Amino acid sequence: MVEKLISSIDSVYIHQQAKDAAVTSRILSLFPSSKIQWVEEDSSLTHHEGSLSAHTYSQSKRKLYITPFKGQFFKRCPGASQRKALTCCNYHVLNLGLQCNMNCSYCYLQSYLKTPVMTIYSNIDDAIKELQDMSLDHGQKNLRVGTGEVIDSLSLDPLTLYSRPLIDFFSRQKHWSLEFKTKSCHVDQFLDCDHRGNVIVSWSINPQEVIEHEEHGTASLEERLNAAEKSVRKGFPIAFHLDPMIYHENWKTNYEKLIQTLSLRFRNANVQGISVGTLRFQPEQRHIMRERFGMQSWVTQAEVFPSESGKLRYDSHLRTTMFKFAIDKFKEHSPWPVSICMETPETWIATYEKYPTQIQELKPLFQPYRL
Numbered sequence: 404m405v406e407k408l409i410s411s412i413d414s415v416y417i418h419q420q421a422k423d424a425a426v427t428s429r430i431l432s433l434f435p436s437s438k439i440q441w442v443e444e445d446s447s448l449t450h451h452e453g454s455l456s457a458h459t460y461s462q463s464k465r466k467l468y469i470t471p472f473k474g475q476f477f478k479r480c481p482g483a484s485q486r487k488a489l490t491c492c493n494y495h496v497l498n499l500g501l502q503c504n505m506n507c508s509y510c511y512l513q514s515y516l517k518t519p520v521m522t523i524y525s526n527i528d529d530a531i532k533e534l535q536d537m538s539l540d541h542g543q544k545n546l547r548v549g550t551g552e553v554i555d556s557l558s559l560d561p562l563t564l565y566s567r568p569l570i571d572f573f574s575r576q577k578h579w580s581l582e583f584k585t586k587s588c589h590v591d592q593f594l595d596c597d598h599r600g601n602v603i604v605s606w607s608i609n610p611q612e613v614i615e616h617e618e619h620g621t622a623s624l625e626e627r628l629n630a631a632e633k634s635v636r637k638g639f640p641i642a643f644h645l646d647p648m649i650y651h652e653n654w655k656t657n658y659e660k661l662i663q664t665l666s667l668r669f670r671n672a673n674v675q676g677i678s679v680g681t682l683r684f685q686p687e688q689r690h691i692m693r694e695r696f697g698m699q700s701w702v703t704q705a706e707v708f709p710s711e712s713g714k715l716r717y718d719s720h721l722r723t724t725m726f727k728f729a730i731d732k733f734k735e736h737s738p739w740p741v742s743i744c745m746e747t748p749e750t751w752i753a754t755y756e757k758y759p760t761q762i763q764e765l766k767p768l769f770q771p772y773r774l
């Protein structure tokens with residue numbers, strides 16, 4: 404597993420200021436010295452004039468940059484800043500890096516990333532200190548924190564082992580929970596950690612047909628499900644995000660088969676939640692997606708329209724049809740409540756005939772509060 408990661412990375416740049424970090428020692432012990440370069444302040448690694456070209460973007464996934472982060476690690480989920488356009492749950496994100504070694508055709512980082520490297524922040528201790536300070540004032544609130552916003556939570560974790568100090572910190576938090584959200588199958592590195600049942604390991608999941616077509620370099624469906632079963636055996640709660648659901652010719656058959664599989668294999672597991680979302684992306688990433696994935700992709704072929712939040716989405720009728728289909732199939736096969744992700748109040752009404760705060764099982768997720 405680690406070997407595969409090491410061979411997928413051509414160069415590792417380490418900032419001098421990261422020389423004493425634990426992650427640096429680990430990287431130096433894993434990678435051959437021929438791949439390592441020490442750098443001082445190097446603006447070409449941290450900034451790029453204008454948008455990245457398709458080629459530079461693709462290459463960024465093969466260049467790892469280890470550096471301290473000088474900003475704030477912890478913030479509200481971006482959906483919360485669009486509350487007028489989106490109905491959003493109370494979620495907070497902790498960013499421990501930027502860019503991903505996998506390669507989904509729809510990835511929103513294609514319109515977001517301005518650095519031609521995959522960055523890991525070396526100062527995890529500062530991130531945990533930030534959480535610690537926050538817990539002094541807000542430790543009694545039911546806070547949900549995720550690490551998978553601008554980097555997959557676990558795909559590089561065999562290199563960083565950041566899951567371990569995070570699990571340790573959350574084992575002392577009574578009211579907070581942490582979510583590792585991934586499309587990888589990397590869980591072995593933390594399964595021996597003591598935890599208090601508040602670390603949720605979750606998978607963004609799709610039928611294998613969609614994975615093969617659109618989620619390049621990710622773990623197969625079977626690998627993700629095996630990793631979920633291993634996590635369950637060690638007492639970790641799990642969650643699944645059917646997100647983004649992607650329209651294709653056999654979408655109903657493929658999504659129903661997936662929902663049946665999840666329901667059968669995880670019936671007795673501690674499944675904390677299921678969310679569903681449909682394809683959405685920024686208009687400005689259309690060009691780079693076409694260049695990188697051609698017109699055979701179900702994402703670049705998709706008929707999408709601007710929505711109030713500025714993203715391109717399927718029309719509201721198709722979105723509601725897809726949500727209703729998934730929610731009905733989960734109702735038919737499983738006991739789990741299903742929530743819809745990053746959607747407008749109108750879609751909630753069209754799908755559920757209710758706002759989330761009017762749905763008993765989902766209410767706790769959507770009660771607003773401020774930090």
Ligand code: SF4
Pocket residue numbers: 502503504505506507509510511512553554555586621
């Ligand atoms: S796993 Fe997530 S972050 Fe990585 S390429 Fe896919 S969508 Fe982007």
